[in-house]
Amino acid sequence: MRETLAMPVARARRATPDLAERxxxxxxAALIEEATLAPKPGLVDIRSRGAHHDLDWELxxxxxxxxxxxxxxxxRAGQEMQPMQSLQRMQSLRERIGAIGRDGExxxxxATQGVNTHRGAIWALGLLVTAAAADPVAPANPADRTPHGIAARAGALARLPDRHAPALTGNxxxxxxxxxNVGGARGQAQAGFPHVVNVALPELSRSRRRGDSETAARLNALLAxxxxxDDTCVLARGGPGAxxxxxxxxxxxLALGGAASLAGRRHLKLLDRRLVELHVSPGGAADLLAAALFLNRLHREAAPTTQA
Known part of the structure; x- marks a missing residue:
């Protein structure tokens, strides 16, 4: 089944896709990497449903x-985003991507017969992929193409209102x-994804540099x-105590050495067991890990020799 699911992406890659397709x-790929990563406490992965009864890896x-x-x-919408674009045009872009995101939901x-698998990811990664496609002032300002630059542009989009979005969704x-009284996914995006660029990506780089396996490095980034x-998926199911x-x-x-250490792995399994008992799943953290993996993919594609 894993080979079958990977085929559409592989076929598209052989066809030399344009920027938007790539x-x-x-x-x-980042979403599937996040879903496959194991063992993730309370979350769906390739070995377990985590704390869910209606989700699994295949879905x-x-x-x-x-x-x-x-x-x-x-x-493709993001490719129209230009430096010093007027507020009116930025507003129009924000509303356009909002409509695309709702159609995507x-x-x-x-596809899932009514199961919410990626609502939060559509929001976070939708903003980031739009921002990543924009044509910044490079090479005059190459920092705009870094994860921080992409996240900052995504944050600017997130802070714009969408007149066509429902005031309340009931989610x-x-x-x-x-x-x-927490910011949730919206607050994280509007702040420029600080848990992605200031927490997950540095931990991913730090774990790799010390020789951790890629699986352990990604688990450590998730744990960080x-x-x-303030994961609203956990708060919604288990409250502040959970x-x-x-x-x-x-x-x-992490204090015990992370997922690469024996003590860390043992405690990771205990944490997983406890979250399943509490029936809570940190889906917000999972979405942000997928966002970090996406930005890291772009960073590595731009500088393939880097190990960051």
Whole structure:
């Protein structure tokens, strides 16, 4: 099944895709890499459903592949984003990508028969892929092509209002933001994805430099996000108590040497067991890890010899 799911991406790659198609492929690859990574505490991965009863690895991959046209379309919209663009045109772009994202959510629900697999990822990675496709002032300002530069542009888009978006959706994450006074996915995006560029990517680089396996490095990046993120997926299901257990547990794994150490792996398994008992799943952290993997893919493509 894994080979079958990978075929559409592989075929598209052989056809020498344009920039928007390539960016769409990178998003889908990042989503599948996140879904496959194991063992992730409380989350769906290739070995387990985590704390879910309606999700599994195969469904997550089906959803990711179904969303590839959405992310490609978002990238095409982003290619029209120019430096010093007028506020009116930026507003128009924001509303356009909002409409594309809502269509993508409908496509996702159709592919999964109504199961929410990637709603948060459509928001986060949709903004990032739009921003990544923009033509910044490089080479005059090459920093605009870095993960920080892309995240900053995505944040600027996220801060613009979308007149056509519903005022309230009734989603669990939205209710958790209101109940517990946290920013959630919207606040993370509007701030320029600090947990991606200041937490996950540095941990990914640090773990690789010390010789951790790629799996361990990615798990450590996920744990670093979990250790401080006010994850609305956890708050919605388990409240502040469950969030505190998650954050404390993630910090403990990292303090014991992370996923590459024997003690860290043992505590990671205990954390997974506890989250399943609590029936909580840190989906917000998973979305941000996928975002970090996407930006890291772009960084490595731009500088293939780097190990960051």
């Amino acid at each position: 960016l769409g492929e990178h998003v889908v 997550m991959c089906v959803s990711a592949l179904a969303l590839q046209p959405t992310f490609t379309e978002l990238a 409908a496509r996702m629900l159709d 669990k994450g939205e209710r958790a933001c209101l109940d517990y 996000i979990m250790a401080s993120l 969030l505190a257990e998650l954050q404390d547990g993630a910090r403990r794994v």
